[in-house]
Every structure is written in C-alpha cells, then in structure tokens.
Amino acid sequence: MSNLHEKAIAASERFLERRGYEVLSTSWEAPDGFGTIDVVAMDEDTIVFVTVEAKNATDGFPEEDNDRVKREALAAKWLAENADRGDVSVRFDAISMMVVSEDRALLRHHINQLSTMESDEE
DSSP: OOHHHHHHHHHHHHHHHHTTOEEEEEEEEOTTSSOEEEEEEEETTEEEEEEEEEEEGGGOSOOOOOOHHHHHHHHHHHHHHTGGGOSOEEEEEEEEEEEEETTEEEEEEETTHHHHHHHHHO
C-alpha cells in the first residue's frame, strides 16, 4: 500500500468521524488474501464499506473502484468474520481525493456508489 493511499485512508477516517460515522475498521484484509476493504464504518444502523482512492492534483481525481462482485465478496467475508453485527443494512461508498498539497486535498464522498451505478446503467 502506498504512503499516499495510507494517508488518504486516515483522512477518510477523520472525514467520516466528523460526519457522525463510527469507524469499525481500516485497511481490513480478508484472511484468505482475496483483498482489502479501506474503511468499514457504521452510519446509524447501516454498515458502510468504503473504497478510498487518491491521486496528486496534477493527475486529477482518481477513478472509483467499480468492481461490484469483488466489493460484495469482500463485504461478505467481513460480515462473516464480524457476525456479531447482527441484522443490518449494508452500503457501498467511495471517497475520491485529489491531493493539492501536503496538508490539503479535495474530497468527493459518493454515498451508495453501487446503487448509483445501477441507475446509470439503465
């Protein structure tokens, strides 16, 4: 994981906490090595799986990870490992960052990103 990506995850965690989310996990790795979930958080009674992408300003905003099948499989693995969370709704968000200086970035929070993708495809 790159230093830029690690900083972006930390900034995303702070961003979500300031908005009332409870961060449950960051940089969670599936036990079988299948992949990583950048941030898992609670938004009221919904578990939110957040993908974080970041680029330097000269490169523009990053493309979001739209691999629905992989994101859902990772979420299922996280939920299996955290079965105590009970019967809750889940949502898939994305945070994109364009880093403009050492301590400044433009941030886009795409709430319910996978649902938005379905609407766009119809």
